[in-house]
Amino acid sequence: MNRPGRSNALILFVFLVLSTIVYAYDFLTDAGDSVGYGKCLGENINAQNQSLMTLTGTTGYVPGTASTDGGYGQSVSESTGGENDGASITAGVSGDGIMLSDVPVNLMDIKGIKNMNLAGNLTDYNILTTEYYNIDSKTYISKNELNGEYLAGKDMSIDMSENGYQVLIYHTHASEAFADSDGSIEDTIVGTGEYLAELLNKRYGINVYHDTTMYDMAGGTLDRSLAYDYAREGVKKILEEHPEISVVIDLHRDGVADDVHLVTEVNGKPTARIMFLNGISRTREQGNLDYLKNTYIEDNLAFSLQLFLTARANYGDYMRKLMVKSYRYNLDLRGRSLLVEAGAQTNTCEEAKNAMEPLAAVLYKELSGE
Numbered sequence: 001m002n003r004p005g006r007s008n009a010l011i012l013f014v015f016l017v018l019s020t021i022v023y024a025y026d027f028l029t030d031a032g033d034s035v036g037y038g039k040c041l042g043e044n045i046n047a048q049n050q051s052l053m054t055l056t057g058t059t060g061y062v063p064g065t066a067s068t069d070g071g072y073g074q075s076v077s078e079s080t081g082g083e084n085d086g087a088s089i090t091a092g093v094s095g096d097g098i099m100l101s102d103v104p105v106n107l108m109d110i111k112g113i114k115n116m117n118l119a120g121n122l123t124d125y126n127i128l129t130t131e132y133y134n135i136d137s138k139t140y141i142s143k144n145e146l147n148g149e150y151l152a153g154k155d156m157s158i159d160m161s162e163n164g165y166q167v168l169i170y171h172t173h174a175s176e177a178f179a180d181s182d183g184s185i186e187d188t189i190v191g192t193g194e195y196l197a198e199l200l201n202k203r204y205g206i207n208v209y210h211d212t213t214m215y216d217m218a219g220g221t222l223d224r225s226l227a228y229d230y231a232r233e234g235v236k237k238i239l240e241e242h243p244e245i246s247v248v249i250d251l252h253r254d255g256v257a258d259d260v261h262l263v264t265e266v267n268g269k270p271t272a273r274i275m276f277l278n279g280i281s282r283t284r285e286q287g288n289l290d291y292l293k294n295t296y297i298e299d300n301l302a303f304s305l306q307l308f309l310t311a312r313a314n315y316g317d318y319m320r321k322l323m324v325k326s327y328r329y330n331l332d333l334r335g336r337s338l339l340v341e342a343g344a345q346t347n348t349c350e351e352a353k354n355a356m357e358p359l360a361a362v363l364y365k366e367l368s369g370e
Contacts, residue, residue, distance in 0.1 A: 122148030122149045123147075123148060123149050125143045125146060128146055128148050129146070131321075132148070132305075132308070132321060132322060133146070133321055133322045133323070133324055134321045134322070134324070136324060136325045136326060137284075138283050138285070138325075139280060139282055139283055139284060139324060139325060139326040140282070140284055141280060141282075141324055145280075145297070145298070145301070146301070148305065151298070151302040151305045152302070152305055152306055152309060154299070154302040154306075155369070156302055156303045156306055156335075156336060156366055157366065157367055157368060157369030158246045158336075158367050160205070160206070160367070160368055162244060163207075163244070164207060164242060164244035164245075165207045165208065165209040165242050165244060165245050166206050166207045166244070166245065166246055166247060166367075167197075167200060167206055167207070167208045167209070167245065167246070167247040167248075167249065167363075167367075168208075168209045168211065168235070168238060168239070168242075168245045168247065168248045169193045169196060169197055169208060169209070169210045169211065169251055170193075170211035170213070170215075170231065170234070170235055170248075170249070170250055170251070171193055171211075171212070171213075171215070171250065171251055171252065172215050172216065172227050172228055172250050172252065172329075172330070173189070173216045173224065173227055173252055174190050174213065174216060174217070175188060175216050175217055175222060176188060176189040176252060176253045176345075177189075177345070178253065178343070178345065178347055178348055178349045178351075178352055179346055179347060179348055180348045181349060189251055189252060189342070190212050191349070191353070192251065192253070192349070192352045192355075192356060193210060193212075193251045194210060194212075195353045195356045196249075196251065196359060199356055199357060199360035200360050200363065203364075204360065204361075204364040204368075206364065206367070209238065209242060209245065211234065211235065211238060213231075213234050215227045215228075215230040215234060216230075218230040228329065228330060231250070231330060232330050232333075235248065235330065236333065239333060239334070246334065246336055247334065247337075247338070247363075247367065248333055248334040248336065248337045248338070249337075249338045249339075249340060250329070250330065250337075250338070250339045250340070251340050251342060252339065252341050252342070253272075253341060253343050253344055253345065253352060254341040254342075254343065254344040254345075255344060255345055256344040256345070256346060258346060260344065260346060262320070262343050262344050263343070263347060263351055264315075264316070264318050266315050266318050266354065266355075266357070266358050267357070269354045269357075270348075270350065270351050270354065271318060271351060271354040271357075271358070272342055272343025272344075272347040272351040272352045272354065272355040273318055273319070273320050273343065273355070274318065274319065274342050274343070274355050274359060275319075275320040275323055275341040276304040276307065276308060276322050276338060276339065276340060276341075277322075277324075277325060277329065277339040277340075278297075278300055278301055278304055278322065278323065278324045278331070278339075279292075279294070279300075279324075279325055279326070279328045279329040279331050279339070280294070280297050280301075280325075280326070281326070281327065281328045282326060283326045289327070289328070292327060292328040292332075294328050294331060294332035295332065296331065296332055296334065296335040296337065297331075299335030299336065300331050300335070300336075300337055300338075303335070303336045303338060303366070304322055304338060305322065306366050307338070307362050307363065307366055308322055310362045310365055311358065311359075314358070314361075314362070315358045315362075318355070318358055320341075323341075336367075342355050342356070342359075343355060
């Protein structure tokens, strides 16, 4: 005779086993995320990187101006550190032939996420810190700080009609390359950033200043330990010259175990998964790090969470969990500062560039407030 109690117990047991397997898989694919992130003043990040030529210079894009290179906008070469002898990436169609007209525009409103039963979870600290966030073991973040409902409701839009640059893209570790990189700048994270700048400008009308300075090669050889200090100096100079910039994006690629491949499919294309990193200037051991003060922690958290929710709602597992770590990572330079990890060293250049298409769409949606 079948006993209902035993059947229910067996079903529950099988469910728990399957849930554990799914959770373990998700944990292992994210476990290698942000390998090597250390102290912000003299940090050593992602040791698995390729050394490339030193490059200083920038490319700026303003829509509606004549271009001399056959691309779009106006190409502006400006020095960020007194030297400007490097190359800049040519604007126009990306090197892998992806046309901008292929990029999808339609996105559901972030308010529509409530229909996906996510809104209630935003008030549950335990759910936030297990399903939405990876909190580094060296730091902590309180329930008051991680109030998802409040952060998701903050207005992080900007005035899209203002003249001048609106977004700055730069690369603290500009020499970061991919599995099939050929040694050219185009095949590094700088080339990926160039495609993002192109998408934001040509597709969405956002004025982008792309800083292509090789901050991790500032001394002529690869040096990760001082890259954040060099980047801070260069980015602060750009922001002083262009105070109208509202959004600052530090675009990286992650470092993971060699058997981890952070890839999904978006619109039929192999696409690197991305992650947003928040630095909250606090360690469990030392508490708040006053020497790494960041008055924009709340805005940083709100901006990244809103982008995360919209990306998850529209592109599923394209968006990895949000990472919270102890240090600052120069996220104090603007309220809408964002550190993005686009794939890892095991991804291809194509996968990384494909990842910029949904990222550009999500950025536009949040910044425009549409």
